[in-house]
Amino acid sequence: MIGRLNHVAIAVPDLTAASATYRDMLGAVLSDAVPQPDHGVTTVFIELPNTKIELLEPLGAESPIAKFLERNPNGGIHHICYEVDDIGAAARSLVEKGARILGDGTPKIGAHGKPVLFLHPKDFCGTLVELEQA
Numbered sequence: 015m016i017g018r019l020n021h022v023a024i025a026v027p028d029l030t031a032a033s034a035t036y037r038d039m040l041g042a043v044l045s046d047a048v049p050q051p052d053h054g055v056t057t058v059f060i061e062l063p064n065t066k067i068e069l070l071e072p073l074g075a076e077s078p079i080a081k082f083l084e085r086n087p088n089g090g091i092h093h094i095c096y097e098v099d100d101i102g103a104a105a106r107s108l109v110e111k112g113a114r115i116l117g118d119g120t121p122k123i124g125a126h127g128k129p130v131l132f133l134h135p136k137d138f139c140g141t142l143v144e145l146e147q148a
């Protein structure tokens with residue numbers, strides 16, 4: 015089921031400062047900042063040769079990363095995203111095996127325009143896992 019690592023998402027309190035760190039210290043090539051009101055975040059994408067990094071800054075009062083940043087005021091790794099060939103089949107198989115899917119359990123369109131779902135960190139070694147349709 016599990017496929018390529020699609021991205022690692024890092025929540026940051028200040029997207030401009032985080033972007034400057036990746037650009038100036040690490041020589042990363044960054045996308046423009048993209049507000050994603052449906053997801054409550056503003057994102058900057060960093061393309062690496064083998065995967066992507068996404069810097070996430072809260073957008074709006076209901077941002078899903080606000081609580082994470084309260085607990086981790088300097089930012090931190092928020093989730094990792096694996097690709098799966100068939101997200102519907104993956105969801106059914108995971109539920110059968112006792113994993114918990116966040117929200118109403120059905121895939122939603124994610125930040126890349128593809129169906130995604132999130133798995134409960136308590137079921138996956140303390141890490142929030144996103145699955146994305148490849």
Ligand code: CO
Pocket residue numbers: 021023068093095144
């Ligand atoms: Co993600």
